[in-house]
Amino acid sequence: MRIGFGYDVHKLVTGRKLILGGVIIPYPKGLKGHSDADVLLHSICDSLLGAAGLRDIGHYFPNSDAKWKNISSLVLLAECNKLILKKKLSIGNIDCTLVLEEPKISPFIERMKKNIASTLKMKSSHISIKSTTSEGLGFIGTKQGCAAYSICILKKSR
Numbered sequence: 001m002r003i004g005f006g007y008d009v010h011k012l013v014t015g016r017k018l019i020l021g022g023v024i025i026p027y028p029k030g031l032k033g034h035s036d037a038d039v040l041l042h043s044i045c046d047s048l049l050g051a052a053g054l055r056d057i058g059h060y061f062p063n064s065d066a067k068w069k070n071i072s073s074l075v076l077l078a079e080c081n082k083l084i085l086k087k088k089l090s091i092g093n094i095d096c097t098l099v100l101e102e103p104k105i106s107p108f109i110e111r112m113k114k115n116i117a118s119t120l121k122m123k124s125s126h127i128s129i130k131s132t133t134s135e136g137l138g139f140i141g142t143k144q145g146c147a148a149y150s151i152c153i154l155k156k157s158r
Contacts, residue, residue, distance in 0.1 A: 002154045004051025008042035009147040021112025022074045027103045034063035038073035043148035045080045051154040052084045092153035098131040100146040105131045
């Protein structure tokens with residue numbers, strides 16, 4: 001088995017949709033980034049790539065490439081899955097934590113899990129998504145941004 005860790009952070013800004021786990025979440029601000037800036041999916045991508053011994057998400061999908069401008073991060077996740085499958089690896093499980101003060105994401109977690117599971121062709125029961133706040137501390141606590149942490153286990157495919 002191979003373990004991977006991923007982390008991502010983006011700034012909250014007006015004029016963008018808030019997209020987490022491929023779900024549009026009603027909120028007056030969204031995350032700033034080259035793609036749709038889905039911190040949850042970006043952290044998952046990095047955990048998968050890391051467990052496979054590959055480079056980070058920025059290497060494969062650079063923000064200097066117009067091809068990835070405003071693209072759904074579900075597409076990036078699918079591309080990462082192709083990379084790990086080429087290495088004859090499969091996903092055992094994924095565990096994630098979103099860190100943001102608001103909005104509450106619990107009503108959206110099952111949809112996020114379904115999006116991720118469908119994209120990665122795995123059971124949603126092998127995906128965990130949790131959320132927490134930073135108790136008003138730092139840039140997340142002052143509602144300036146959002147972060148996500150993810151770990152995964154990859155195993156050799158049969």
